[in-house]
Amino acid sequence: MRIPRIYHPQPLSVPDNIALSDDAANHVGRVLRMQPGNKVLLFDGSNQVFSAEITLVDKKQVRVQIADQQVDDRESPLNLHLGQVISRGEKMEFTIQKSIELGVNIITPLVSERCGVKLDRERLEKKVQQWQKIAIAACEQCGRNQIPLIRPAIRLEEWCAEPDEGLKLNLHPRASQSINTLSMPIKDIRLLIGPEGGLSQEEIDMTARHGFTDILLGPRVLRTETAALTAIAALQIRFGDLG
Template sequence: MRTPRIFVEMPLRVGDTVTLPAGATRHVTQVLRLTTDAPVLLFNGDGCDYSARLLTASRGMTQAVLDAVTTLEPLVPLEIQLALGVSKGERMDYALQKAVELGVTRLIPLFTARSQVRLDGERLARRWEHWRGVVIGACEQSGRRRLPQLDPAVPLAQWLEQWTDGGYLLDPLAAQALTAIPAPAASVTLLIGPEGGLSAPEREQVFARGFQGVRLGPRILRTETAPLAALAVLQALWGDFI
């Protein structure tokens, strides 16, 4: 049986006894139903896994002693920033989850003209926390020891005002294929719209900021499918699929 991996936001050091936060305690005791002496792997995003053993396992308090640490996770050969138009419910969750599994290093949720989700204030804060939970869960499952950066969700125009590095817009009408772009030196930014893609004015704004259009074959992919296909291509050509 695979040892459960659990993310905790706290310092970790071999030999220490730690008290798991409330969320991790609920996961350990109510979802995984682990008991005293069960082995777990803890990580906090510093690039290492810490093997641990549960000293107590109850809904009131769960403690673990850290007994070993893994080697540091290697840095990725290609940093991939994914700017993604916010889509509805499970589509957005699916895209974020699979993007993390495929090794994306930064996630940038964007509200666009055709985004069918409109959030602000407290509702937006709750949704961002939900997305962060999706990202953490994907790291726990996939074995990633460093968490991708999850930016606050902002309107596309606001993001473009401060984004100076350009990138590639996934566009089924583009003349250039994604496989034909020059090999990125160290990082690449991929922009993908929501259901229905970007509007004509948004496309103009994006191209004015130095983005280039690229396509993925002859078919139009769904908003939750397109980033996965594009990330797989980038990782196979220049990333850590090699």
């Protein structure tokens, strides 16, 4: 049986004996039906991994004994901040999950002129909490030991105006540059992915005023979730740790 990887929201150390979080306990005890003596791997976002053994499983809690810890750095040398205009249905969840597997460090959900999702503040805050849980699950699956941040949703222009010394990129079907023509090396990138209907001309002009460079992925028009993952993969191949 593969040893499951479990995120723990508080700092860990040897030889702690701890109770897992409610979500983790439910997964370990009810879904996986693990028992005392079974092994788990824990991580707390500190870029370390902790070997542990289950000592108690009951209806109220699951407890584990931490036996060992070691640094396990799987982070890309490319610091990538994704600004993704919120997409409909499960597309946003899919984009968040897969972009984290590809090494994105920060994701900011954006609201633009043609954003097809209209939510009030309370529902949007609940969505962000749900997206953060998806980020954690993606890290558990892919082996990352630092949890990317899902920021609160903000308006597109507000995000574009934030101070950032890294390279700012905006996908545009009529751009003259591609990822392969960008000068190396680059360590920090702010990547903007627009909505399903694309950015308006006013928004494109606004990104230019804030120092964004238009780039082209290829001759075909990609859906927003396809564009995000294609761009991230291409940037990781050129400037990061995919190859």
